[in-house]
Amino acid sequence: MISLFNLKRVSPLSIFLFCHLISSLFILFVIFSGIYKLNVSTEFEEYGLGTDYSVLLLLIVALITSAIYFIQHNYASSSSLLWLLISIGFVFLAMDEQFMIHEKMDHFIHHVLQIQETSLSDRIDDVIILLYGVIGLVTLAKFRHQLLNCKPGLLVLILGGALLAASVVLDIVTNDDTLAQLVSTNQDKLHAIHHLGTITEEVCKIFSETCFIAAFLIYLRHYYIIAQPQVSKQQSPAPQHL
Template sequence: MSVRLLFVCMLLFNGILVAAASADGVTQQERLQHFQEGGLITWVSALQLLAIAAVSARLSRLRYRMQPAATRWFNWRAAFVVWAAIALGFCFLAVDELTEIHESLDQSLHELFGISETGLTDRLDDLLVMLYAASGLGLLYVYRREIGRYRTALPFLISGFSLLFGSILIDTLTNRPDVLSAVLPPSQIATFSFNLAVLEELLKLLSEGCFLVGFWAALRTVSHKLS
């Protein structure tokens, strides 16, 4: 499949999915069920994360074959290492998506240090997700020479991180009603929260789609070199 076709498919799939999910139900609460933890969107997100991991693992195998035998081992800067790390990272993110690891860490930190939950500490899970994203950026920076080989992938990776940080920002704002209640009248908070929740999940799914397309573009480049 071409990179452009995959990109269009991901846009249409995620856009239609979110639109359909947000319209499925009579009440706002019924329509929100698909966007809650363990709902339809969670499972689709996890599948997309696993697809990214699979593409990255394939890239790692191909780059390993291209690596001179003498430099394959004990060389953490080898090209295949970054793709293996990315594959493992996205596998972890898929597990986190389904099991809410970052949510559990948030609660554990409160219990461990005896911290009373406040508007700030209740957003620790959002900070952890931000650290996930920052770690990904750091990894790509360390291996920027390898990543820079794939010019066609770079716009998708940049878009993916931009959408991801937008999703995290919205999640941070809507984690509790304190921010919205400070700027909106009570009658508008529920509707605004629902719209932001839908937008947050849409941005998250689109960011995953961009990562998948970007790594697919890199995979096509490597495959063509080997063919």
């Protein structure tokens, strides 16, 4: 199956541009769809088209890293555990995105501890997201030697991490009107700021996930090229003895 993928002919830049072209077209479609419905932010909110696309991107990342795990496990001498952990992690993130697991954990904590929901306590779900990020960073740091050997993939991965951090910050800022009221107390302006923040947050998240797809495709290409001699050797027919 691996031999069907002629990844050597595709440059890292082409992978990056193609992935972002697809996501850019999707975002433009959602924006024009929102304009038609007279509410641009609708499809970027929970359970909108943005959520469905985000879940799809996360599952694609899981599939790509599973392919890297397969290559590393079967054709390389280095550890393949990192790619298995990443794949499992992104499956969980896709489930979280679809079923709002961290939001439900927030509500569960409020209910069990009998905490009255305030502007501060309402940010528990943001803390949970930050915890996800810390777990991810610790995992990547532990296996960093498998990431540092492919500079193009690492650069795109860092860009994806930066965009994801920006989306988390925007989610915290737009969680309520507390910070927006520093800019204006006019309800129409607050409404506009909230919608703009929602759209910007989702766009950052989609492009961060797109970066992760591009980055791991580049890593897949990298490890595929390294493993190619072993793949060819295992797939070549055994010599016939007369």
